[in-house]
Amino acid sequence: MMRCPLPIDWLEHLEGVRSEELAAHLLECRACQVLVEELGRERRPQLHLSRVPNVDSWPHWREAEAPLAGFGEIWWTADSIGSAHALVPRVPVLVISDVWQEAGRSWCEVVPLSADTENATSLDLILRRTDTDLEVPWRALLRYQTVVEMRELDSRIGRLTDAGQGVVHAVLAGNGPEERFGSPIEGPDDPRVRIPEDFADSVRLLGKRYARLLEQDKNARSSGRILSFEMRRSSITPGVPSRTLSLAAASEAEHENRPWIVEIPERGRIQGRLEHRYSDDELLFVIEDVAEDQLGLRTTAWIAAWSGQLDAPVTSQSFHPTDDRTVVIARDLGIFPREIDRLELRLYDEA
Amino acid sequence: MGTLEDLREEYRRDGLGVRLRELLEKIVWSTVRQYPPSEYSPYNNWDKAACEDVLSDWILERLWSRADLQAMLSSAATLQQLRSALTTSLRQHLTNKRRRSIASNLYKRVRAMLRDNSLFRSVSSPLVGAEERWTLAGHGSSAPSTLSVDELTQIACGLSDNHLEVVRYGPFSQKLSPILRNPRLRDFLEHVLGRAEGSVTLGTIIDVMRFRFSLPTEENTELDDTIASTKQGPADEAAVAINARSVVSRLNLEEAEIVTAYFHSEGAVSEAAKLCECTPERVREVVHRAVAMICECSESEDDARAIMRSVESLLIQHGDQ
Numbered sequence: 001m002m003r004c005p006l007p008i009d010w011l012e013h014l015e016g017v018r019s020e021e022l023a024a025h026l027l028e029c030r031a032c033q034v035l036v037e038e039l040g041r042e043r044r045p046q047l048h049l050s051r052v053p054n055v056d057s058w059p060h061w062r063e064a065e066a067p068l069a070g071f072g073e074i075w076w077t078a079d080s081i082g083s084a085h086a087l088v089p090r091v092p093v094l095v096i097s098d099v100w101q102e103a104g105r106s107w108c109e110v111v112p113l114s115a116d117t118e119n120a121t122s123l124d125l126i127l128r129r130t131d132t133d134l135e136v137p138w139r140a141l142l143r144y145q146t147v148v149e150m151r152e153l154d155s156r157i158g159r160l161t162d163a164g165q166g167v168v169h170a171v172l173a174g175n176g177p178e179e180r181f182g183s184p185i186e187g188p189d190d191p192r193v194r195i196p197e198d199f200a201d202s203v204r205l206l207g208k209r210y211a212r213l214l215e216q217d218k219n220a221r222s223s224g225r226i227l228s229f230e231m232r233r234s235s236i237t238p239g240v241p242s243r244t245l246s247l248a249a250a251s252e253a254e255h256e257n258r259p260w261i262v263e264i265p266e267r268g269r270i271q272g273r274l275e276h277r278y279s280d281d282e283l284l285f286v287i288e289d290v291a292e293d294q295l296g297l298r299t300t301a302w303i304a305a306w307s308g309q310l311d312a313p314v315t316s317q318s319f320h321p322t323d324d325r326t327v328v329i330a331r332d333l334g335i336f337p338r339e340i341d342r343l344e345l346r347l348y349d350e351a
Numbered sequence: 352m353g354t355l356e357d358l359r360e361e362y363r364r365d366g367l368g369v370r371l372r373e374l375l376e377k378i379v380w381s382t383v384r385q386y387p388p389s390e391y392s393p394y395n396n397w398d399k400a401a402c403e404d405v406l407s408d409w410i411l412e413r414l415w416s417r418a419d420l421q422a423m424l425s426s427a428a429t430l431q432q433l434r435s436a437l438t439t440s441l442r443q444h445l446t447n448k449r450r451r452s453i454a455s456n457l458y459k460r461v462r463a464m465l466r467d468n469s470l471f472r473s474v475s476s477p478l479v480g481a482e483e484r485w486t487l488a489g490h491g492s493s494a495p496s497t498l499s500v501d502e503l504t505q506i507a508c509g510l511s512d513n514h515l516e517v518v519r520y521g522p523f524s525q526k527l528s529p530i531l532r533n534p535r536l537r538d539f540l541e542h543v544l545g546r547a548e549g550s551v552t553l554g555t556i557i558d559v560m561r562f563r564f565s566l567p568t569e570e571n572t573e574l575d576d577t578i579a580s581t582k583q584g585p586a587d588e589a590a591v592a593i594n595a596r597s598v599v600s601r602l603n604l605e606e607a608e609i610v611t612a613y614f615h616s617e618g619a620v621s622e623a624a625k626l627c628e629c630t631p632e633r634v635r636e637v638v639h640r641a642v643a644m645i646c647e648c649s650e651s652e653d654d655a656r657a658i659m660r661s662v663e664s665l666l667i668q669h670g671d672q
Contacts, residue, residue: 004603006382006434007381007382007385007438008377008378008434008438009434010381011380025604028604029603029604029607030599030611030666031602031603031604031606032600032604034599034600034665035384035385037596038384038600039381039384044377044380045399046376047376047379047380047399047402047406048403049372049406049407049410050403050407051407051411052367053410053411053415054366055365056366057366058362058415058420059415059421060363061418061421061422061425063425076425076426079428087428087429088428089426089427089432089436090425090427091426092422092426115413115417115419115422115440116443118447119443119447136416157425177501177505178504178505178508179504179505179562183564184512196439
């Protein structure tokens with residue numbers, strides 16, 4: 001079904017820029033008929049502007065070509081992303097990881113940025129003017145954090161300042177200041193639940209390439225994308241196991257006592273812990289608790305782990321959060337739970 | 352109007368040149384017709400002066416100050432994408448301006464509560480406006496607090512939304528609804544001033560509320576309460592018709608068909624879904640959006656019903672009631 005034309009399309013239609021497509025649409029769309037009646041009531045006058053910013057004061061962002069992105073940089077996405085053949089609007093994104101190599105290609109994690117700070121939700125980080133060298137406020141849409149291939153990024157336009165880096169690092173560590181987030185989503189009818197209209201098409205395509213990479217061994221589904229969610233370490237350490245259990249654990253596996261937790265908006269929450277199985281040199285994530293919200297967690301997931309001992313993050317086998325209890329993250333790498341700096345849940349999303 | 356590249360070149364050369372300006376003028380003149388002037392226009396209508404004000408504010412606050420125009424020119428792959436992005440930006444601007452008037456109302460209530468409630472006392476001249484300092488009546492010292500806005504915001508975050516019974520600005524909030532009702536607003540002010548370790552200015556309290564509740568920045572101008580409202584009465588048929596037309600014109604083809612089916616089926620969602628060959632959830636979603644738009648421009652339940660009847664009339668009988 002054809003989308004309704006914009007109000008300016010109807011205005012120009014009335015002012016003489018006729019189109020058969022618009023005329024046909026007008027015959028069947030009552031909403032557009034009402035708008036056209038409104039527009040036809042009065043001829044458009046020339047509007048007078050009392051205050052216009054000086055010519056030199058308009059911002060001009062410099063687009064820099066760079067081979068690789070780095071943490072804290074702001075990039076335009078390319079106008080051809082995912083598997084789309086049509087050109088989509090470019091989107092500004094904040095890079096929140098360094099680039100890594102996987103399957104012979106370069107990848108990094110990004111969060112889309114929107115200028116519409118007033119509609120920030122409690123899942124959106126608000127960056128103030130002083131947080132970036134572009135000196136405009138942004139809303140970073142953390143719930144659309146994803147992994148993109150380097151060639152899906154077009155050019156660099158700015159970067160976080162030291163202050164901005166501090167805020168983003170704190171947020172990634174799960175310690176973001178509350179006043180830097182918007183108000184909570186009211187419910188499924190809150191219009192802020194939806195992707196902002198101005199870049200919905202582009203954001204839906206981000207993360208599709210990585211989804212295909214992860215799914216390539218299993219008859220790739222083409223419609224989905226990958227969304228990434230930081231896992232944070234709980235500050236609560238469960239009780240020390242009894243001596244008997246401790247001894248058993250020591251012979252079998254090395255435990256990381258503090259659980260890792262990830263909360264996925266509208267889907268639910270997963271809690272678990274890292275273990276290392278000596279006999280097979282396997283780094284494992286053991287799921288202890290899964291709580292589902294309205295959309296549930298019946299989808300495919302992966303866990304990515306970062307360690308100072310590795311050049312690039314390792315990605316686990318795929319698993320289903322509601323069914324599986326043990327996830328192998330790495331094998332034969334000699335990595336222990338205490339050496340893991342960061343974990344991330346990557347979720348297949350049927351966009 | 353020129354191609355997208357023409358507009359980019361003009362921006363690089365002139366900032367806001369003749370072509371871009373004409374494009375923005377057309378977008379403002381056409382898009383504001385979808386919004387009820389009683390709620391969104393400073394003059395209660397969409398005449399030339401009102402549109403000029405909207406255009407100036409939009410340019411200064413978003414297109415220039417936030418580099419929105421630069422961003423959209425760089426981001427769009429086609430001229431139609433640019434026109435669409437600019438229209439979305441204007442819609443957000445109109446909606447946010449309306450939210451700011453609601454926030455402004457809260458700020459006025461804070462000032463009134465501090466002045467009228469014996470729990471609080473001023474420790475400076477009341478003539479200093481936003482610089483007027485406040486503390487709890489029971490506190491002996493009137494020395495200024497040394498805590499920063501961030502630290503005071505942390506204190507403010509000590510009371511949860513649930514505890515404060517916060518009413519967020521949502522689709523069914525009545526117009527000018529309080530974000531905090533008076534008893535909880537008093538609790539909030541008492542909580543912050545009681546832990547501020549000194550007196551705090553009204554301006555700082557408002558900054559803290561802005562961060563704590565994610566409120567938009569207060570407008571510099573305030574309505575003078577002594578000026579009589581030019582708004583017509585809720586029973587006024589002309590106002591109802593204008594509001595109803597603004598609601599219908601913001602629906603799209605599919606939504607208009609679903610709302611029409613909803614009226615035809617006398618509010619039976621499953622029946623409407625069958626008529627439109629869509630799911631009941633989709634019917635609920637669209638009707639919810641339409642009702643939200645009706646509530647937004649209603650003064651009362653009776654007013655909302657009158658607008659609803661007029662919407663029905665526009666969609667089914669193809670005329671105003």
